[in-house]
Amino acid sequence: MASLVALAFPGLLLVNLLFILYWLLVKSRALFISVFAVLVGFDNLRTQIQLNLFENEIPAQAQKLRVLSFNARLFDLYEWTGNPKTRDKIFKMVQDETPTILCFQEFYTSAKPGRNNLDTLLHLQKATNHHVAYTETLRGSDHWGIATFSAYPIVKRGNIMFHEETNNLCIFTDLKVGQDTIRVYNVHFQSNRFKREDYEFLGNPNAKPSNDEKLTASRNIIKRLQVGAVKRATQVKVVSEHIESSPYPVIVCGDFNDPPASYTYNKISKNLNDAFVESGWGLGNTYNGLFSVLRIDYLLHDKNMVGSGYKTIRQNLSDHYAIVSDLWLRK
Numbered sequence: 001m002a003s004l005v006a007l008a009f010p011g012l013l014l015v016n017l018l019f020i021l022y023w024l025l026v027k028s029r030a031l032f033i034s035v036f037a038v039l040v041g042f043d044n045l046r047t048q049i050q051l052n053l054f055e056n057e058i059p060a061q062a063q064k065l066r067v068l069s070f071n072a073r074l075f076d077l078y079e080w081t082g083n084p085k086t087r088d089k090i091f092k093m094v095q096d097e098t099p100t101i102l103c104f105q106e107f108y109t110s111a112k113p114g115r116n117n118l119d120t121l122l123h124l125q126k127a128t129n130h131h132v133a134y135t136e137t138l139r140g141s142d143h144w145g146i147a148t149f150s151a152y153p154i155v156k157r158g159n160i161m162f163h164e165e166t167n168n169l170c171i172f173t174d175l176k177v178g179q180d181t182i183r184v185y186n187v188h189f190q191s192n193r194f195k196r197e198d199y200e201f202l203g204n205p206n207a208k209p210s211n212d213e214k215l216t217a218s219r220n221i222i223k224r225l226q227v228g229a230v231k232r233a234t235q236v237k238v239v240s241e242h243i244e245s246s247p248y249p250v251i252v253c254g255d256f257n258d259p260p261a262s263y264t265y266n267k268i269s270k271n272l273n274d275a276f277v278e279s280g281w282g283l284g285n286t287y288n289g290l291f292s293v294l295r296i297d298y299l300l301h302d303k304n305m306v307g308s309g310y311k312t313i314r315q316n317l318s319d320h321y322a323i324v325s326d327l328w329l330r331k
Contacts, residue, residue, distance in 0.1 A: 016034045017034075019034040020034045020035060044260055044261045046277060047260035047261075047265070047274065047276070047277055047284070047295070048259075048260060048283065048284055048295060049282065049283055049284065050276060050277060050280040050281055050282065050284065051281065051282075052278075052279050052280060052281055055279070055308055055309075056278065056279055056306050056307065056308050057306070058306060058308065058328050059306060059328055059330045059331075061331050062306065062328035062329055062330055062331060063177055063178055063180070063328065063329040063331065064100075064326055064327075064328055064329075065100055065101055065177065065182075065251075065305075065326070065327045065328075065329060066097070066098060066099045066100050066101070066324065066325075066326050066327075067099060067100075067101045067102075067103070067251060067253065067275075067299060067301075067324065067325055067326075067327055068094070068097050068099035068101070068102050068103070068322060068323070068324040069102075069103040069104075069105075069186075069253035069254065069297060069298075069299050069322065069323050069324075070090075070103070070104055070105070070297075070317075070318070070320065070322035070323070071104075071105040071106050071188070071255040071297060071318055071319075071320035072090060072104050072105070072106055072107060072108075072317070072318055073106050073317075073318035073319055073320065074106055074107075074108035074144070075087045075090055075108055075117050076090075076317070076318070077108055077115070080319070081316055081317065081318075083316075086316075086317055087117075089315065089317055090317050090318075091120060091121070091124055093313060093315060093317065093322060094121070094124065094125055095124055095125060097313070097322075097324050098125070098126070099125075099127060099149075099324065100126070100127055100150070100151040100152065101127065101148070101149070101150050101151070101152075101175070101184060101251065101253075102121075102125070102127050102148070102149040102150075103147075103148050103149075103184070103186040103253035103254070104146065104147045104148075104149075104186075105146055105186070105187075105188040105254060105255045106144075106146075106188065106255075106318075107132065107144070107145050107146050107147040108142075108143065108144050108145075109132075109143050110141055110142045110143065111141040111142075112141060112142070115142075118130070118132065118147070121149060125149070126151050127149040127150050127151045128149065128151070129149065129150045129151070129152065129153060129154045129175075130147060130148065130149045130150070130154075131147070131148045131150075131154060131157045131171055131173040132145060132146070132147040132148075133145050133146055133147075133159050133169055133171045135166075135167045135168070135169050136167060144167065145169065146169050146170075146171055146186055146187075146188055147186075148171060148173045148184055148186045150173065150175050150184070152175040152176055152177050153175065153176045154173055154174065154175060154176075155174045155175070155176050155181060156173070156174035157171070157172075157173055157174075158171065158172045158173075159171050160172065160187075160238060160239060160242055162234070162235045162238060163234075163238075166190065166231070168188050168189060168190050168191075168235065169187075169188060170185060170186065170187040170188070170235075170238075170239050170242075170254075171185070171186050171187075172184065172185050172186075172242070172246075173186070174248065177329060178331070179331075180248075180249075180329060180331070181248045182248050182249050182250065182251060182302075182329065183246045183247075183248045183249070183250045183251070184250070184251045184252075184253065185239070185242075185243060185250060185251070185252045185253065185254070186253050186254055187239055187252065187253070187254035187255075187256070187268075188254055188255050188257075189232045189235050189236065189254070189255065189256050189257050189258070189264060190228050190231040190232045190235060190257060191228060191257045192225055192227075192228035192257065228257065229258075229263075232256075232257065232258060232263075232264050233263060233264075236263065236264050236267050236268060237267075239268065240267050240268055240270070243268070243272075244271075249301075249302035249304045249305065249329070250272070250301070250302050251299070251300070251301045251302070251305075251327065252268060252272065252298070252299075252300040252301070253298070253299050253300075254297070254298060255296060255297050255320060256268070256296055256297070256298055257296055258296060259294055259295055259296060260284075260295060265298065268298075268300065269298070269300050271303070272300040272301060272302065272303070273300065273301055273302075273303055273305070273307060274298065274299075274300055275298075275299040275300065275301060275307040275310045275323075275325040275327070276295075276298075276299070276310050276323070276325075278306075278307040278308075278310065279307050279308045279309060279310040279325065280310040280311075280312075281310075281311075284312070285312070285321075286312060286320055286321045286323060287319065287320060287321075288314075288316065288318065288319050288320055288321055289319045296320075297320055297321070297323055298323075299323055299324075299325050301327050304329065304330050305327045305328060305329050305330065306327070306328045306330070307325050307326070307327050307328075308325070308326045308327075308328065309324075309325060309326045310323070310324070310325040311323070311324055311325070
């Protein structure tokens with residue numbers, strides 16, 4: 001049930017803000033009810049919407065890291081976007097942003113011509129040191145998984161496996177940045193695994209011809225949400241414990257498949273700064289799908305770093321938007 005409330009938070013927030021405007025117009029004391037509701041959820045509000053008017057002060061002699069995280073949805077392998085040039089646009093986006101640390105979830109590469117995304121990325125950007133882990137390989141040439149690229153030397157690679165049959169994974173990569181070492185976590189937590197009929201019902205619940213079918217559809221959706229939440233909770237416990245034991249300052253990038261009001265976000269972000277909260281602007285949504293107000297992709301970092309220039313790249317390249325931020329590592 002908690003996961004349902006977390007998913008509903010953006011909608012509840014919007015409803016209360018609209019009520020505040022309405023109560024102001026009609027000059028009703030009911031205004032205070034909606035104001036109170038917004039204030040109660042203020043901590044969640046600031047993780048959804050930010051109005052950072054001033055740039056953060058950059059520490060003297062700090063090392064700049066530009067970090068980009070993106071669920072690439074297999075580089076549009078099955079042409080979900082309907083645009084055959086989407087793969088090339090993803091590469092162009094990477095070139096334009098010039099990240100020194102690049103994290104992909106739902107990474108795909110193949111030995112087949114025109115699908116060797118690993119080789120292409122190594123040739124078009126300066127972050128050529130890489131750590132790739134695959135959760136599935138077919139025909140010996142097609143690989144699905146997760147990947148981290150770095151302009152800094154990699155001194156250690158590690159995989160955090162979840163104790164279940166899943167395509168989800170977390171990897172950590174230790175990077176030598178000047179005289180310092182940092183650890184980058186790249187994670188893809190369990191999705192809710194909605195099917196096409198679930199999205200169709202959510203998009204148009206009145207399309208179902210009978211109450212029995214509506215009830216069945218609703219139960220299926222709730223069940224998927226519950227199963228997803230339980231699996232994520234197990235995965236989150238493993239990753240959060242690993243983060244807490246890190247001997248180095250950490251950066252955490254990934255698709256959490258959960259909004260900021262969730263257990264997932266609050267557990268992983270404990271003792272870390274959120275780059276969006278630190279220097280973002282406007283609505284922080286990262287999901288490019290039916291629930292387009294959802295923020296489910298994150299860039300978190302150690303408190304020994306200062307974030308600046310966070311942005312969401314709102315291009316139709318995947319069912320997620322890429323996020324990027326400059327992080328300044330104090331010396």
